[in-house]
Amino acid sequence: MGAVAGWLTGCNQGVFIDDFRSEVEQVQLESDEDEVTLCFQTDDWTVEGGELSHSLKGQFSSFFFQQYNDQGEHIGTQESPSLDMHGSLSxxxxxxxxxxxxxxxxxxxxxxxxxxxxxxxxxxVLADKEMPEIQQFIRIQLQTAKYELEGITYTLNTWGEERKDGDRVLLSVTNNADTPTTITLYPWKEEHKQVRFRRVYLVTGGQGTLEKFDPFYLLEHPVEVEIPTFRKGFGFEMKGEKALLTGDWQQQDLPKADEERKVTVAQGEKIKIRKKVHYEAYDNDCVFRFRNVKTHKVREFSASFYQQLPTDIQVYTEKVK
Structure with missing residues (x-):
């Protein structure tokens, strides 16, 4: 079989396939409002089947094709696209x-x-009506729409609060000198705030579908957004802290990183210096809106902004015999 292989941009161009024995035709369409027409010398063929493939991971509703005859009447539902008559699939x-x-x-x-x-x-997959073993394979690559961030809002009340403690040895010290010695520590230095946008759902406007996935690949450029700041005592406030709008974990430094703690070790003493860290984690509900760069259509997503941070550190000593 001969092969016709070329990448073509749609833009209402007709792709003329002059010989049904052509093995492969590859076509590329833009992500928004684009089409291509494949032209054949005869009408002695049918769309026998096919599939829609993609790399998106998440939880989303199934893909079904609705079939209509040439009068526009609905005649069936399909998982795999096929047409054995004049009509359309949507x-x-x-x-x-x-x-x-x-x-x-x-x-x-x-x-x-x-x-x-x-x-x-x-x-x-297109097949000849008289000789179904003669087939035409067509691959149409659909580009992904590009979006930009229109806005993001948070609820500053939280849910899903988590609390835990961590305890570990910072240093083991033996003072063999004739006088006490003082050790300077920076117990906050190795601590960080962990943040992440998670549990992202596409708001579908009452369609009753569940579309849960990370949509950040749709953004034309990486976007940094303001995030809620934990307020000592209770709640959150917006104070200009920022993070990338992404589903990946992000690690942020703490303002107390340079805070010192001093421990004095008596002469002849052998100790372990330990620290106990109290961590708290919170979810802030949020909604962000993406706008299609080309069509300006707005998509709305609901999500939660999760952050885990150390809120208190105790440094203490333990004598070693």
Whole structure:
């Protein structure tokens, strides 16, 4: 079989396949409002099957194609795209909207309205009506939409509070001198605040679907946002602290990193210097809004901002016999 392999940008161009024995046709479409029409010399073929592949990880509703005849009447639902007559298929999902149309003889049109799926490819298998073993394989790469941050809001009351203590040896000291010696420690220096945006859901406007995934790959550029600051005593406030808007763990320095603690070791004494750290962790509910760079469509996500931080450190000594 001969091979026709070329990357083409859609933009309403027709891709003429003059010989149905061509092995592969690869087409690339933009992420928003783009289409391509594949043209054949005859209409002696059907869309036998195919699949939609992507690399998104998370929890989201299934992808189903709705089938319509050439009169626009709904005639079925499919997991795999197939058309054995003139008509169309539509995939209307919170993460992707696209259409496959065979409305004119010798033409197959694929149109994408918007695609949020990363590394997304629509794979179609076309077969000759008289000789089904003669097939055409078409791969249509769908680019991922790009967004920018429009805004983020937090609730400063928290939920899911966690508390725990950590205890460890900082130093073992033996003073063989004739006089007491003083050790200067920086117990906060190795401590950090751990933060992360997590439990992210796409708000689907009452569609009753569950779309849970990290959408930060949609952002055209990395974005730094203001985050809530723990207020000594109770609650949180906005004081200008920032973090990257990402689902990855981030480690931040603490303002007390240079705070000193001094321990005096008597002459002839052997001790262990220990520290006990009290940690607290909180979730702040938040909502952030992404705006499509091209179409300006706004997507809203609900999430929680999690942070774990040390709130108190006790330094004490333990004699060693």
């Amino acid at each position: 995939l209307h999902h919170p993460l992707i909207e696209l259409y496959i149309e065979h409305l004119r003889s010798g033409e197959l049109t694929v149109r994408v309205v918007e695609n949020l799926l990363p590394e997304c490819t629509l794979f179609l």
